[in-house]
Amino acid sequence: MSRESVQAFFEVNAPDIEPVVLTDSTATVAEAAQALGVEEGQIAKTLALKVGDERILVVMAGTGRDGWITARRRIRSATGLACCLRTRYWN
Structure with missing residues (x-):
């Protein structure tokens, strides 16, 4: 699934939601929490x-x-x- 296909889906089905595109790795819970600036328990x-x-x-x-x-x-x-x-x- 490409970033473009996700964007197109949201434009049609949920235009009020803007997907977040991250440049940092989110492969682990710790990396995802750091990239989003949240606690690990929120992932x-x-x-x-x-x-x-x-x-x-x-x-x-x-x-x-x-x-x-x-x-x-x-x-x-x-x-x-x-x-x-x-x-x-x-x-």
């Missing part, structure tokens, strides 16, 4: 998934690791081959 992590025809957006506290560790016990990562075999989708 949220997001994970976007597509499962079948459904799209899921998970938003979680940026500083919370307990929930993620618990979730990882229940979620198994799949290899690309396993995904192709399960979905029967080959690109």
